[in-house]
Amino acid sequence: MAKKLKEFLSQLVDRLPDDLLRIDRPIDPAHFEVTALLQHLENRQQFPALLFERPLNLHGKPSSFPLLSNLFATRARCALALALDPEDAGLPLSLEYAKREERLIPPVKVSAREAPVKEVVKHDQEADLYDFPIVRHHAMDSAPYIDMTPVMKDPDEGFYNLAFLRNMVKGPRRLGIHMSPRHNWQIHRKNEEKKRPTPVAIVVSHHPSFYLGALNVSPFGVDDYARVGAIMGEPLRLTASETWGDDFMVPADAEIVIEGHVLPDVREVEAPFGEFPGYYGPQRLRPVIEVTAITHRRDAVFQHIFVGHRDNWILGGIPKEGSLFNLIRGIVPTTKGVHFPISGCGRFHCYVSIDKKIDGETKQAALAALAGCDFVKHVVVVDADIDIYREEEVMWAVATRVQADQDVDIIKNVKGNTLDPSQTDDIMTAKMIIDATRPVKRPFAARLEVPKEAMAKTRLDEFVAPAVLERLRRS
Amino acid sequence: MAGIFWVTCPECRGEFYCHAQELRHKGIKLLCPYCGHQFLDEESPKIVE
Numbered sequence: 001m002a003k004k005l006k007e008f009l010s011q012l013v014d015r016l017p018d019d020l021l022r023i024d025r026p027i028d029p030a031h032f033e034v035t036a037l038l039q040h041l042e043n044r045q046q047f048p049a050l051l052f053e054r055p056l057n058l059h060g061k062p063s064s065f066p067l068l069s070n071l072f073a074t075r076a077r078c079a080l081a082l083a084l085d086p087e088d089a090g091l092p093l094s095l096e097y098a099k100r101e102e103r104l105i106p107p108v109k110v111s112a113r114e115a116p117v118k119e120v121v122k123h124d125q126e127a128d129l130y131d132f133p134i135v136r137h138h139a140m141d142s143a144p145y146i147d148m149t150p151v152m153k154d155p156d157e158g159f160y161n162l163a164f165l166r167n168m169v170k171g172p173r174r175l176g177i178h179m180s181p182r183h184n185w186q187i188h189r190k191n192e193e194k195k196r197p198t199p200v201a202i203v204v205s206h207h208p209s210f211y212l213g214a215l216n217v218s219p220f221g222v223d224d225y226a227r228v229g230a231i232m233g234e235p236l237r238l239t240a241s242e243t244w245g246d247d248f249m250v251p252a253d254a255e256i257v258i259e260g261h262v263l264p265d266v267r268e269v270e271a272p273f274g275e276f277p278g279y280y281g282p283q284r285l286r287p288v289i290e291v292t293a294i295t296h297r298r299d300a301v302f303q304h305i306f307v308g309h310r311d312n313w314i315l316g317g318i319p320k321e322g323s324l325f326n327l328i329r330g331i332v333p334t335t336k337g338v339h340f341p342i343s344g345c346g347r348f349h350c351y352v353s354i355d356k357k358i359d360g361e362t363k364q365a366a367l368a369a370l371a372g373c374d375f376v377k378h379v380v381v382v383d384a385d386i387d388i389y390r391e392e393e394v395m396w397a398v399a400t401r402v403q404a405d406q407d408v409d410i411i412k413n414v415k416g417n418t419l420d421p422s423q424t425d426d427i428m429t430a431k432m433i434i435d436a437t438r439p440v441k442r443p444f445a446a447r448l449e450v451p452k453e454a455m456a457k458t459r460l461d462e463f464v465a466p467a468v469l470e471r472l473r474r475s
Numbered sequence: 476m477a478g479i480f481w482v483t484c485p486e487c488r489g490e491f492y493c494h495a496q497e498l499r500h501k502g503i504k505l506l507c508p509y510c511g512h513q514f515l516d517e518e519s520p521k522i523v524e
Contacts, residue, residue, distance in 0.1 A: 279476075
């Protein structure tokens with residue numbers, strides 16, 4: 001049975017009833033009202049998913065598409081998306097992603113008749129982006145943006161690549177697209193060298209496991225449709241696109257797909273846009289998409305990501321944890337876990353725990369993390385007694401197990417990320433490794449511990465009533 | 476991040492920034508994110524670079 005977004009929302013209500021707020025008042029996403037609400041909640045440290053049932057579209061009229069926001073802002077919801085217990089949102093979620101990420105499940109093809117995304121099909125002039133409740137996120141954003149996943153197909157080898165890329169709404173059938181020099185950029189570059197347009201299908205809304213799968217860190221050349229299937233735990237069902245037929249397949253169970261061409265040798269001003277590091281990317285010259293068709297379910301839900309916030313950071317971090325765990329464990333077999341904390345935007349900081357047996361393993365693990373994912377700037381390697389999902393424990397290890405002159409390495413002139421505002425170069429950055437593990441070769445102080453026997457014998461609920469415990473504020 | 480320069484929209488006085496290598500002194504009209512006005516960087520009443 002193919003996974004559907006609405007079934008996931010029903011599961012969410014069953015398992016985590018306080019995690020989905022339905023908002024039935026009209027709201028205007030293009031004039032910052034949605035993100036204002038999200039920011040108010042964030043200021044209170046509250047991160048529910050929001051389903052806006054009566055958003056306005058870009059014509060300023062009630063949209064027929066409800067708008068789903070902030071779905072990925074908790075690890076518990078991401079665990080549920082992969083059919084795990086929400087309680088398993090820490091290390092078990094990372095390890096499950098790692099396990100699934102080692103496989104490929106090839107997609108299967110279905111006819112348009114069997115594809116819910118073809119329930120409504122609009123071509124050319126019928127297709128109107130302004131019918132959607134597209135969100136304008138932050139004060140300096142130059143327009144409403146679609147911020148989900150464009151799919152492109154390699155013209156030489158035929159594999160598909162998915163990535164979260166921002167798309168600036170420039171007209172009813174015109175979008176700007178920003179591509180960092182990564183996989184989709186490579187595909188477009190190959191086409192552009194031959195003066196060919198690049199076919200693109202933007203998967204605007206789908207089951208959340210599709211998007212967790214889309215962020216895998218597979219090498220260029222791996223078919224993302226097959227990898228996404230592995231993460232979803234079932235073959236992705238594909239159907240022929242409206243624009244290119246069988247030559248370009250699109251997800252049959254998506255809520256909404258926008259098809260178009262990235263034009264060769266066309267650049268227009270695009271941005272500023274509030275990006276994942278929590279700063280605006282500057283206005284620059286970027287390629288343009290001409291929309292050729294829009295297809296969607298009859299009752300489709302429109303989705304967006306609250307970029308530069310927890311929704312974006314948690315979604316970005318979990319797939320990298322899984323992918324890098326597999327990579328690092330191949331080099332340091334005693335690797336226990338990999339975590340991308342929200343303090344590093346789910347990308348720049350990487351915490352690795354290892355059960356170190358010999359000196360040197362730390363550096364091996366850190367170098368693998370840096371090589372495996374170019375987003376990573378700072379790797380902190382800790383011992384297995386440190387819970388890498390509790391940042392204060394990691395920083396405690398840094399405070400008590402690090403001598404900066406011996407345990408910190410800086411590597412200059414490495415590929416970084418164009419959106420990192422601290423970079424002084426467009427591409428190149430500096431990376432840092434912090435070895436916060438205890439040394440193997442010399443005696444080291446023992447960590448404090450209340451005797452295990454006393455912990456087992458002295459039960460908290462015998463001294464403090466459970467109701468009082470529940471009321472105590474967690475710091 | 477690449478080098479940037481801040482501009483001020485001559486129409487609404489809103490301030491924003493642009494990619495220096497791609498847009499400074501290139502004769503390309505910038506787009507004000509606040510009011511939609513298009514203008515050359517030289518028309519900005521204030522540039523910080």
